[in-house]
Amino acid sequence: MDVKTVCLGMLTDGPASGYDLKKQFESSFAHFFAAGYGSIYPALSSLSASGLVECEEVPQEGKPDRKVYEITDEGRQFLLKALENPSPCHKVRSEFLATMCFAHLMRPEDIQTVINNRLEDIARYQEMFRQFESEEMCDWPEGMKFVLGFGKAIAGTMQTYINENRHLLADEPSAKVATGQ
Amino acid sequence: MDVKTVCLGMLTDGPASGYDLKKQFESSFAHFFAAGYGSIYPALSSLSASGLVECEEVPQEGKPDRKVYEITDEGRQFLLKALENPSPCHKVRSEFLATMCFAHLMRPEDIQTVINNRLEDIARYQEMFRQFESEEMCDWPEGMKFVLGFGKAIAGTMQTYINENRHLLADEPSAKVATGQ
DNA sequence: ACTTTATATATCGAATTGATATTATGCATC
DNA sequence: GATGCATAATATCAATTCGATATATAAAGT
Known part of the structure; x- marks a missing residue:
């Protein structure tokens, strides 16, 4: 279960941008799974390349285009397989x-x-x-x-x-x- | 406080090899700071290159030479500086x-x-x-x-x-x- | 006889971190 | 009215770390 898979999981809740996911990593996920832009954006690119999510670019004025990602059926299947791991680890780095x-x-x-x-x-x-x-x-x-x-x-x-x-x-x-x- | 610094700290307890340190990472440190050979050996090489530890090669029969590392005065000073960080973090990746x-x-x-x-x-x-x-x-x-x-x-x-x-x-x-x- | 465990080092690709860059708006503060 | 900070949004890069694998031998268990 890497950052990619967690992003995929977050997207089951509805389409979102990398920026949106980052906010979730900073709030409800912060105490057990932090991730920065340096992990999130490459993760979304990779998911997109594998067809597990689809990206829609929403133009905005003044700001960079919002790239909104949506999980695909293939992505859902992949996530379910990933969730079958019977021994997900729990690590502390203190x-x-x-x-x-x-x-x-x-x-x-x-x-x-x-x-x-x-x-x-x-x-x-x-x-x-x-x-x-x-x-x-x-x-x-x-x-x-x-x-x-x-x-x-x-x-x-x-x-x-x-x-x-x-x-x-x-x-x-x-x-x-x-x-x- | 990266793997390098923790290795340095472990060496304040006496000279040890990478293998010895790994055992400590697997036992008393396991619940809050795990590290594998892929981190430990490069860390010791780097510490050695910076003069923070000294390496003595002890030949052995049948097994590879034991490389025993000992902290130097410079290494002790470096460690004390590193320990002055007032806000060392505590991260969970679950x-x-x-x-x-x-x-x-x-x-x-x-x-x-x-x-x-x-x-x-x-x-x-x-x-x-x-x-x-x-x-x-x-x-x-x-x-x-x-x-x-x-x-x-x-x-x-x-x-x-x-x-x-x-x-x-x-x-x-x-x-x-x-x-x- | 066979397999696992222990001793000991080393490396490599992949994943992650943490910092930095870019660009624009809006909101305080001085 | 200017300066600086927060927010919105993306992206990249070097350094670090992870996890797996390779190598070689001895001892000890099954």
């Missing part, structure tokens, strides 16, 4: 955790900064989840609700874990001594 | 969640299979975390313990969330009707 692995090489104040920034990032996601819940979520398919709930649950756990364990990393010597005996 | 977004296009039995496989994967991680806790963890730096605890907490949340919400995706029609009235 520079944050990698940094924390080497916390013993860092200055305590820098550790604190990194942690605070991470907490802010998490808070931003939580705000987003809250917004989704209050607005548009009613007409989303169940799968989408499941995925959003998943993200929300993980964000909550990360927040709690970091708050409850940050002292392990940035222990003032006094605290260490006090706990030691 | 083909599992992407698949679940399109669950309404899938057959219920396929959804079940995907979920069961994901739960097995999580269980494998949990087994790994348990092993780490019982064995070697005592002499790890605090940062490493923090990171392992983080992974364990996330795995637990994923497991619970999936078990408590899988019915949303694979509702037999009967259950739906029963709940509906």
Whole structure:
């Protein structure tokens, strides 16, 4: 399941441009599948070349033509086949955790900064989840609700874990001594 | 913080070969920063070319020479600079969640299979975390313990969330009707 | 006897990232 | 009335990373 396939999936919801898809990658998909223009536009070109989507160019004034893509029957078939993969993976690439692995090489104040920034990032996601819940979520398919709930649950756990364990990393010597005996 | 920098960090623990580092990427780092030979060997070559590590070739019988890399003072300085990034990112790329977004296009039995496989994967991680806790963890730096605890907490949340919400995706029609009235 | 696992390196095409470029409108702000 | 920023929209490119494959041997399990 690469960017191409996810774009194809998004297009089952109706025709859209690369720009439209990017907005979806930045909002509802952001917490588990981010993609930039450098992935999206080549993906759409390739899908178009394989006949899995069709492109209609809509002229506009002042702006570049809008290229609106629509999934074809062949594209739908291809997507269904792709969804049959019984073991889709779930990968994390965390520079944050990698940094924390080497916390013993860092200055305590820098550790604190990194942690605070991470907490802010998490808070931003939580705000987003809250917004989704209050607005548009009613007409989303169940799968989408499941995925959003998943993200929300993980964000909550990360927040709690970091708050409850940050002292392990940035222990003032006094605290260490006090706990030691 | 790319693969190069993480390799450099791992080498602060003592000299090691690419093969050794790969084992670490497969065990204690697997849940948040996986890397394959295709990334590790070029990373070590590049680090060597920049003088951030030094390479000693150790001849062996039957097997290729072991190339043991050791971090240099310049490498240590470079690592400390890299660790000063105040906002290291934390990214997820989940083909599992992407698949679940399109669950309404899938057959219920396929959804079940995907979920069961994901739960097995999580269980494998949990087994790994348990092993780490019982064995070697005592002499790890605090940062490493923090990171392992983080992974364990996330795995637990994923497991619970999936078990408590899988019915949303694979509702037999009967259950739906029963709940509906 | 056969197959898998472990030791060890290396490479290559394909996919992805992150940054940058282009062009135009509209909306604040100074 | 000018300057700058956000939004709309596409596109490209170098650098990085992924996943698979190749090579070679020994040990250990079936």
